[in-house]
Amino acid sequence: MADYLRLRRQLGATLAGAEHLLGQYTTHLSAEGITTITTANAVTWADNPPEGTKNPAARASRRLTAVRGFATYMHALDPTHEVPAQGIFTSPVRRSAPHIYTSAETSALIEAAGLLALEDRARTYPTLFGLLAATGLRVGEALGMDRDDADLNAGILVVSSGKSRHPRLVPLHESTTAALVRYASWRNEYEQRSRADSSPFFINRDGERLRYHSALKAFYQATTAAGIHTHRLHPRMHDLRHAFAVNTLLGWYREGVDVAAMMPALSTYLGHTDPANTYWYLSAVPELLAYAAARLTTADTRRQDTP
Numbered sequence: 001m002a003d004y005l006r007l008r009r010q011l012g013a014t015l016a017g018a019e020h021l022l023g024q025y026t027t028h029l030s031a032e033g034i035t036t037i038t039t040a041n042a043v044t045w046a047d048n049p050p051e052g053t054k055n056p057a058a059r060a061s062r063r064l065t066a067v068r069g070f071a072t073y074m075h076a077l078d079p080t081h082e083v084p085a086q087g088i089f090t091s092p093v094r095r096s097a098p099h100i101y102t103s104a105e106t107s108a109l110i111e112a113a114g115l116l117a118l119e120d121r122a123r124t125y126p127t128l129f130g131l132l133a134a135t136g137l138r139v140g141e142a143l144g145m146d147r148d149d150a151d152l153n154a155g156i157l158v159v160s161s162g163k164s165r166h167p168r169l170v171p172l173h174e175s176t177t178a179a180l181v182r183y184a185s186w187r188n189e190y191e192q193r194s195r196a197d198s199s200p201f202f203i204n205r206d207g208e209r210l211r212y213h214s215a216l217k218a219f220y221q222a223t224t225a226a227g228i229h230t231h232r233l234h235p236r237m238h239d240l241r242h243a244f245a246v247n248t249l250l251g252w253y254r255e256g257v258d259v260a261a262m263m264p265a266l267s268t269y270l271g272h273t274d275p276a277n278t279y280w281y282l283s284a285v286p287e288l289l290a291y292a293a294a295r296l297t298t299a300d301t302r303r304q305d306t307p
Helices: 002-010 016-032 039-046 056-077 103-113 119-135 139-143 174-194 212-226 238-254 259-270 286-305
Strands: 156-159 168-171
Touching: 002 016, 002 056, 016 039, 016 056, 039 056, 103 119, 103 212, 119 139, 119 174, 119 212, 119 238, 139 212, 168 259, 238 259, 238 286
Parallel strands: none
Antiparallel strands: 156 168
């Protein structure tokens, strides 16, 4: 198992979850005295969720997927090992439609956040929400930023707290950089007054790292004050990331850019390890789907007209 994980990681995979699951699976095989992977023992192990599992089919599917990769490797070394077929456990992926914030809604959100009670909140949350809207960062990535992660002279963030183990560089628009510079200047003055000294970029009133539940509470207060309504009970901060991705793609289509060629750049910028997560946006918003369909139709017509 260690050799398999080492090989896959040399090829760029992370496999943090798979390592945990394969550790459980191989421990199970050893305890049972089993030395060969078979479809039967893999399926039996995968389809054994703990009591209270909310989605046993999804859990079994994840467990068997981890085993399939390892089994494929073992089968190449020794054909007596069996590789379980795909689709034994099916768990349809349901992704709810995002709310795509308009420019007016984003401006209203930032303005309302600037009117929140207490100085630290009125300074911190407009900058945080603006950064999410301008870069498409995950909320956890923004909250996990340290001061050293922001090169405000070059206008680049180093994001190292995302889903991928590998850090990525996020170039900033000059207006975004200017907003972060203003916040950093205020933060430094605030910490001098409060005699705090901390490494996080975004801080709370005690000079400590801003926590997610505090940011979420402020977001609810700001969206309510701004009069923002969505199809959900409460608007989501994560939809600012969706809005960034969708508006980027819409801009490319309207400008006639080769979207297919630019998709890898957007995937990298967003920190997607699987490009399919970026292509999902093409079907998530009707206007994007229409643009994609029109582009496909045009391409087909050109191929038919070519002698």
